[in-house]
Amino acid sequence: MAGFPAEMLRLNGICPYFSMFPLDFPLAHLSQAGPGEWVLDPFCGRGTTNYAARLLGLPSVGVDRCRVAVAIAAAKMVQVTPEEVTALCARILQGGADPVDVPTGPFWDLCYHPDTLAEMCKVREALLRECVTAPQIALRAIMLGALHGPLQKNGAGYLSNQMPRTYATKPNSAINFWLKRGLKPPRVSLLEVVSRRAHRFFATIPPRTPGWIMEDDSRRLDEHVFPERFRWVVTSPPYMQMRNYVPDQWLRNWFLGGPPNVDYSYEGQIGQLRGDAFAAALAEVWRAVSRLCAPGARLVVRFGCIPSARYSGAEVLMRTLALADCGWAIREVRSAGPSTRGKRQAEQFGRAGTAVEEIDLVAQLEA
Ligand SMILES: C[S@@+](CC[C@H](N)C(=O)[O-])C[C@H]1O[C@@H](n2cnc3c(N)ncnc32)[C@H](O)[C@@H]1O
Structure with a gap:
């Protein structure tokens, strides 16, 4: 990405998230922003828009309904050194009593070495008690990024037995996979993993800009x-017809802080809605957002539908803006082009073999 040292872009990759757009998408649009113009992403996910805003010296707010997203995005806003994060982790591991809440059962026995799990639970409990300072917020996101991933030869990559890094395998499939291949969980030093990641992600970061990340439903801002x-809204809503x-x-x-098993009860996710209900929910967000924006503000949206959907992404998105009926005038709609080597949101969704047609839309709030 032109103009930024590669080390400064690393923080954006602190933890994968299930649907993310590449940093150059918000950067390309926000590079047209004037100094001090506030940026909003009402579906911020892992905070890509917020990190692009920070790189450009712009203040920003991110909103998401998913606590995993919020925890990752929040780490992109903090000013902290690798040493501060490592020292906090060491203090947690050395101090206090043993963790009280260590999950048990075949999944946990096979996923984590018992000593690594005990360390993880100690850090988890400390951060659940308090996570407000910059080192705490950074450590929490580092832990999320290290929780699961492929086994590595040097044993200090991820904390888990073999797993994908983008998503966690469901317990029964994971157990079968490990037993079939005789895979054992590695004994990993949590402090080493955290220290290495803290240096990778926080050694070179841009100056902090004003703003914050909040866990909320964007229909009710x-x-x-x-x-x-806000002068800019750069976002990517959940794609329709995606589970x-x-x-x-x-x-x-x-x-x-969630349960030690698969939680299907998560509420407020717009992507779960279908057809008219989905369009109405998205229209509500565009209305809520318009009340927070200055006249002339730009709305930049990347959106997609699976090809078998009855309507194209462009049709669905334009319908939601028409339904919102609150002054967003469409200036441009174009294809986001062919996806590029796994970096695109479509490919994140497409891991089951489903290609996604993506479009970019730009609208402006009429005075
Ligand atoms: C396509 S993802 C955004 C990804 C983001 N652009 C990134 O780069 O990480 C859509 C996000 O919308 C969030 N979401 C779904 N329903 C929501 C709601 N009602 N309010 C706020 N966020 C919501 C999901 O949790 C998800 O993180």
Whole structure:
């Protein structure tokens, strides 16, 4: 990405998320922003728009209904050094009593070495008690990124037995997979993993800009919470006809205080809705967002539908803006082009072999 040292872009990859757009998408649009213009992403996911805003020195707010997303995105806003994060982790591991809440059963026995699991639970409990300072927020996101992934030869990559890094395998499939191949969980030093990741992700970060990330339903945003009117909204709503991906993040959800099993009860996810209900929900968001924006504000949306859907992504999105009927005038609609080597949101969704047609739309709030 032109103009930024590669090390400064690393923080954006601190933890994968199930549906993310590449950093160059928000960067390309926000590079046209004037100094001090506030940026909003009402479906912020892992905070790609917020990190692009920070790189460009712009203040921003991110909103998401999923606590995993919020925890990852929040780490992109903090100012912290690798040493501060590592020292916090060491203090947690050295101090206090043993963890009280260590999950048991065949999945946990096969996924984590018992000593690694005990360390993980100690850090989990400390961060569940308090996670407000920059080192705490950074450590939490580092833990989410390290929780599961492929086994590595040097043994210090991820904390788990063999697993994908983007999503957590469901317990029964994981158990079968490990037993069939005789795979044992590695003894990994949590402090080593955290220290290496802290240096990788936080050694070179851009200066902090004003703003925050909040866990909320974007249909119900309260305009009194925000100090300034937004000039930019750069976002990617959940794609229509895509199933709820929150259960795929069940281990990260557990780390953040969820149950130690797959949680299907997550509410408020717009992507679970179908047809008219989906369009009405998205229209509600565009209305809520318009109340937070200054006249002339730009709305930039990347959106997609699976090809078998009755309507194209462009048709669905334009319908939601027409339904919202609150002054968003469409200026441009174009194809997002062919996907590029796994970086595109479509490919994240497409791991089951489903290609997604994506479009980019730009609208402007009429005065
Ligand atoms: C396509 S993803 C956004 C990905 C993001 N652009 C990134 O790069 O990580 C859509 C997001 O919308 C969130 N979401 C779904 N329903 C929501 C709602 N009612 N309010 C706020 N966020 C919601 C999902 O949790 C998901 O993180």
